[in-house]
Amino acid sequence: MRVAPQDLGLAPASVPADRTPTGLDSLAELRRRRLFVFGLNLAAYALVAWLAAEVLGAGGWSAVDLGIFLCFLVGLPWSVLGFWNALLGFWLLHGVKDGLARVAPFAAAADRPEPLRLRCAVLMFLRNEDPARAFARLRVIKASLDATGEGGAFDYFVLSDTSDPEIARREEAAFARWAEDVGEPGRLVYRRRERNTGFKAGNLRDFCARWGANYELMLPLDADSLMSGRTILRLARIMQAHPKLGILQSLVVGMPSRSLFARIFQFGMRAGMRTYTMGQAWWVGDCGPFWGHNAMVRIEPFVRHCDLPMLPGKPPLGGHVMSHDQVEAALMRRGGFEVRVLPVEEGSWEENPPTLLEFSRRDVRWCQGNLQYLKLLGMPGLLPTSRFQLVWAVLMFIGVPAWTLLIALAALKPFDSDPAGSFPVGLGIALYLSFLVMYLAPKLAGFVDVLVSPGAAARYGGRARFMLGALVELVFSFLLGAATTFRITLFMIGLAFGRSAVWSGQARDVHALSWATAFAGLWPQLLFGSVVCGLLLWQAPAVFLWGMPLLLGFLVAVPFAVLTADPELGARAARAGLCAIPEDLDPPAEIRALEAAEGAR
Numbered sequence: 001m002r003v004a005p006q007d008l009g010l011a012p013a014s015v016p017a018d019r020t021p022t023g024l025d026s027l028a029e030l031r032r033r034r035l036f037v038f039g040l041n042l043a044a045y046a047l048v049a050w051l052a053a054e055v056l057g058a059g060g061w062s063a064v065d066l067g068i069f070l071c072f073l074v075g076l077p078w079s080v081l082g083f084w085n086a087l088l089g090f091w092l093l094h095g096v097k098d099g100l101a102r103v104a105p106f107a108a109a110a111d112r113p114e115p116l117r118l119r120c121a122v123l124m125f126l127r128n129e130d131p132a133r134a135f136a137r138l139r140v141i142k143a144s145l146d147a148t149g150e151g152g153a154f155d156y157f158v159l160s161d162t163s164d165p166e167i168a169r170r171e172e173a174a175f176a177r178w179a180e181d182v183g184e185p186g187r188l189v190y191r192r193r194e195r196n197t198g199f200k201a202g203n204l205r206d207f208c209a210r211w212g213a214n215y216e217l218m219l220p221l222d223a224d225s226l227m228s229g230r231t232i233l234r235l236a237r238i239m240q241a242h243p244k245l246g247i248l249q250s251l252v253v254g255m256p257s258r259s260l261f262a263r264i265f266q267f268g269m270r271a272g273m274r275t276y277t278m279g280q281a282w283w284v285g286d287c288g289p290f291w292g293h294n295a296m297v298r299i300e301p302f303v304r305h306c307d308l309p310m311l312p313g314k315p316p317l318g319g320h321v322m323s324h325d326q327v328e329a330a331l332m333r334r335g336g337f338e339v340r341v342l343p344v345e346e347g348s349w350e351e352n353p354p355t356l357l358e359f360s361r362r363d364v365r366w367c368q369g370n371l372q373y374l375k376l377l378g379m380p381g382l383l384p385t386s387r388f389q390l391v392w393a394v395l396m397f398i399g400v401p402a403w404t405l406l407i408a409l410a411a412l413k414p415f416d417s418d419p420a421g422s423f424p425v426g427l428g429i430a431l432y433l434s435f436l437v438m439y440l441a442p443k444l445a446g447f448v449d450v451l452v453s454p455g456a457a458a459r460y461g462g463r464a465r466f467m468l469g470a471l472v473e474l475v476f477s478f479l480l481g482a483a484t485t486f487r488i489t490l491f492m493i494g495l496a497f498g499r500s501a502v503w504s505g506q507a508r509d510v511h512a513l514s515w516a517t518a519f520a521g522l523w524p525q526l527l528f529g530s531v532v533c534g535l536l537l538w539q540a541p542a543v544f545l546w547g548m549p550l551l552l553g554f555l556v557a558v559p560f561a562v563l564t565a566d567p568e569l570g571a572r573a574a575r576a577g578l579c580a581i582p583e584d585l586d587p588p589a590e591i592r593a594l595e596a597a598e599g600a601r
Contacts, residue, residue, distance in 0.1 A: 246337025323369025482553025529554020
């Protein structure tokens with residue numbers, strides 16, 4: 001039976017109209033923060049746009065100049081907001097004493113010494129995944145929760161949309177073994193749908209319709225998710241203390257990996273995520289993000305308010321919503337319940353794709369799902385910040401082809417008939433460096449955060465090793481950015497002709513890529529880069545040299561993919577501690593247990 005808030009002694013006095021639903025934040029204060037951030041972004045955007053106009057228009061505007069300028073304006077917002085989020089997050093972490101309290105005033109409830117009285121369903125979603133990997137994670141999560149003494153409040157559901165009969169058979173066998181080992185009838189449930197109607201969101205709605213009335217909370221997990229019992233319990237206690245909190249998203253970080261690609265990628269993500277998320281959470285407040293997994297969700301308002309609409313038109317942009325999570329967050333907030341993120345790196349992990357090709361597959365699926373938000377921006381009743389979150393998710397991908405086209409046009413710029421000496425070299429360098437600083441700000445702020453936080457660098461193997469990893473990651477990020485942005489650009493062109501991404505299982509284990517496979521997937525990047533670099537070398541060698549950080553990734557996409565997927569290189573990097581994360585050097589009990597289970601397979 002669902003427990004009512006008043007039965008928990010949690011029903012607060014009516015919340016004043018000038019505060020958020022939980023009563024934790026002043027609406028006026030959040031409005032001031034949002035206006036402040038808007039002003040910072042507008043000023044920075046205008047300044048950089050003015051610099052670009054001065055540079056491009058110095059010798060008179062040509063069609064190429066205008067095209068470059070428009071592409072720059074479309075692609076710039078993501079970098080500008082990332083810059084300010086990172087700086088605000090760094091200030092909250094190091095410039096004030098109560099940064100976490102300002103960002104997450106609800107977090108104090110996590111440590112209240114009271115029993116958990118809400119029932120929670122732990123949900124793992126599968127579609128053509130390796131069952132042994134998924135069930136190993138569920139076993140570790142259950143053991144960790146049981147060790148807290150509150151394990152009886154949690155039941156476990158494996159919700160499969162697997163279409164491959166052989167994988168389905170293995171899922172059923174793995175579940176049967178787990179259920180036999182646990183010996184607690186009714187607390188473990190396996191269900192497989194014959195058709196994955198509505199994708200993952202449809203799978204979740206099916207759970208809510210069948211079993212949702214038996215629980216107050218649910219914890220969605222992906223097949224690669226791992227969480228500690230202590231972290232899950234903290235999230236549940238926060239939800240118990242604040243009945244108007246609808247979604248509480250944990251800060252998800254990467255797990256130790258033997259893949260060189262995943263190691264380097266998650267090293268940068270790990271270092272930069274804390275400052276970025278702190279800064280963002282400070283101003284989004286009660287209209288926070290939802291990433292679809294490793295988050296605590298209140299079931300009753302989710303069922304009542306978060307039913308996804310069927311989008312008009314045919315796929316790829318019509319039909320069922322693919323990227324459901326941020327839409328559900330916006331609908332939850334519209335329904336009067338807050339959506340928050342807890343920006344603390346503790347006990348919430350996922351795996352990152354082991355190769356460039358797998359990373360790109362995930363990216364294009366997210367791209368299609370986010371572009372569907374174009375049909376949802378007019379939904380009535382959404383709060384402005386929630387609506388902005390949807391706009392921002394769209395801009396994240398619309399800016400990608402803009403940057404690709406800008407690079408192509410930049411290769412044509414030397415053919416313009418500008419008078420010799422008309423180009424303002426000083427302003428051009430200032431524009432270039434300003435953009436690079438903004439683009440890299442989330443990473444740089446994260447690296448500095450680690451270096452200045454007492455004891456933080458030691459968790460990464462010491463300052464020298466951390467700084468070497470940071471340098472490797474910066475080079476990696478430029479190479480990765482070129483390869484993936486061009487792949488997304490091609491995919492978005494395909495969307496116009498009805499091409500659609502496929503939602504299926506991911507290859508999560510470390511595996512090598514042959515040169516033929518890498519070439520087959522990345523030859524367009526090589527061709528594009530060769531043409532652009534050839535034109536620049538012919539007409540403007542100095543511009544070619546300045547542009548190498550942005551251009552090299554096109555030329556080396558194939559060897560980059562092969563080398564970063566090489567299992568032996570990944571093993572060597574792990575042994576050397578290159579791009580190590582804290583869990584590599586001091587793995588928590590849950591990761592040790594998972595490694596032992598996977599080693600025994």
